[in-house]
Amino acid sequence: xxxxxxxxxxxxxxxxxxxxxxxxxxxxxxxxxxxxxxxxxxxxxxxxxxxxxxxxxxxxxxxxxxxxxxxxxxxxxxxxxxxxxxxxxxxxxxxxxxxxxxxxxxxxxxxxxxxxxxxxxxxxxxxxxxxx
Numbered sequence: 308x309x310x311x312x313x314x315x316x317x318x319x320x321x322x323x324x325x326x327x328x329x330x331x332x333x334x335x336x337x338x339x340x341x342x343x344x345x346x347x348x349x350x351x352x353x354x355x356x357x358x359x360x361x362x363x364x365x366x367x368x369x370x371x372x373x374x375x376x377x378x379x380x381x382x383x384x385x386x387x388x389x390x391x392x393x394x395x396x397x398x399x400x401x402x403x404x405x406x407x408x409x410x411x412x413x414x415x416x417x418x419x420x421x422x423x424x425x426x427x428x429x430x431x432x433x434x435x436x437x438x439x
Contacts, residue, residue, distance in 0.1 A: 381423055388416050 396409035422429075 385416060385420060385423075388412065392416060
């Protein structure tokens, strides 16, 4: 039962990291506008384009800050769980159940680290599928 909870927790964490990295695609979006023949229309379009660009920059900055915070939390969580798994491993005292639990934790921590490092690549690949 605990192993199932651990797997669900890791899956939720992985999906959260992928969701956060999906905001990185905001910075690669192109903003395009057509120019009209009327000079006042052209000025309005240019003003709207400037406002949209500022909004895009702010959204990108916010998303990057959020992703940085999640990366920091993931690093701290990894260290904490690795310490806990190490304590379980060294205090097993021949108890096979505790030893297997510690090995399982370490296995999932390493899997989480690998996915964490490749999350940016995975997200970029998935976004490229949708962006064409």
